[in-house]
Amino acid sequence: MSRPTPRISWAVDLYRRGKELELMHRALGFATLALVTLAPLLIVVAAAAPFDHGGFALWLVDGMDLSGKSADVLAQVFGPPRRAVSTTSLWGGVLLAVFGLSFAASVQNGYERVWRLPSGPWHRIWRQAVWLCVLTLYLYVQVQTRTVLAGNERLLMSLGIGVLFFWWGPHFLLGGQVRRRLLLPGAVATMAGLVGLRAFSYLVFTPLIVTQALSYGAIGTILVVESWLVGAGYVVYGGALVGHLICDRTGHLLDHEEPPEEQPRTGGGQRAD
Template sequence: MTHQPSGAAPHPHRAGRLSARILSSPIGLAWVRGREMELMHRAMGFAALGFLTLVPLLVVVAAADPASGQGFARWLGQALGVSQASQDEVESLFGMPGTALQRTTAFGLAALTVFGLTFGSAVQTGYEKVWDLPTARWHTMWRHVVFLALLVFCLLVFVNTPIPSDPAIAAAAATLGDLTGTALFFWIAQRLLLGGRVRWQALLPGAVLTALALLGLRVFSQFVFSPLIASNAVTYGPFGTVLVLQSWLVGVGVVVYGGALVGRLVHEGRVRRRLERELLS
């Protein structure tokens, strides 16, 4: 009988079984499906279109309502989890909202509309890839308009919600309100953009996971993006803040698509366990 010497490479069958076990695990499945749908590529597209759409749109809305402009800047700073110094740099992006509406041309509004519809189309395509659905027909483009309007409406609700005076209560209420509102928004947005082709019950795990992951991204931003904004603002000026904001939007894109993807895996696992119980009963 021969013995495998110590330090030798593992048996190929054992390595194959280990690889198959890892790939069949929830983390492995999420990794494989994420690569299949080109998650990072779609997240970068989400960031580019989101920046071209959301920031100009929020500036225009802020021009119509200066109080909302301050609220948008505050909400964006809270979403980034930045310090007070970095918060001031973020607020400088909305520094003169009153002149934005006066200087906005018809061509600028038309370009903003096109980018907005393209942004909604990109999010819809990402969700379709998550659920392996065919591309929706062209006449469903009205859903992109509704999605964009719903997004602006939810942001207006967030920034105009009164904040309790007590700091502890305010932090708890803000966290609970953000989680609930974000989960509700992504639950409705998935159903809307997918054209009702996936049931509400199947979409709920993805919406909840997306809201939780965005909260985790906020915590991560406190340690990474907040100091970057402060340092880049000194080195590059306002352009440094834009670079950090763009990087944060890439993270948001990963969370939006990744949360929906993991939510589908959670739903499929629940359905599989239910079927196994029914077979055994």
């Protein structure tokens, strides 16, 4: 019996690991928490900032590469954010913080599953809070560069900043249990996937937003945005999974499986070299 080619073997291994990770289920969770966290968070930040008040809608327009009527529809659905700061109550702020930390914890858990590490202790919640703040800053800066750069210069800068963020993020959330050099392939794969998602969005979601808005109103637009966020979650976790597989196949990864449940854990996860 002939052995499978290396390319097919890689694809089979990637599919198997994605199934073990429950990749689609995690992408759905990513999209749901992102919508209830990033939307109000970016709206409030944009309203408080002294720059362009684009908020969540402008970030979506940029990330999905929308223009014309589809961009106008998004702006109408998510509305102008100028009153967001004054109308945000204490209870609303608490809920936003809870959902935000839940979103960060979900991403952290996904990275832990990709690298087969035990769940981090509860006091690492400060890492989740810092990561969420840096994520908000990263997204906001990406949007604001529209007014400074254009064309290839902005593309190269966005790619560089994105690789740095997705390189730093897993290392920070995992508490340094995985060496930086092992996380770089995953960061590059994640950005490559986001570029592909942006191109797909331009071809598919740009006309779909308009037709869904005409057929179902605001809820149709929100469903399209949620679908795009599912794709973004799939790319974030899938990119990390591809990076892990590359390190594993090239022999740069030590075996650091989770310890059996019946054995007491006396320390943190084993360090990947």
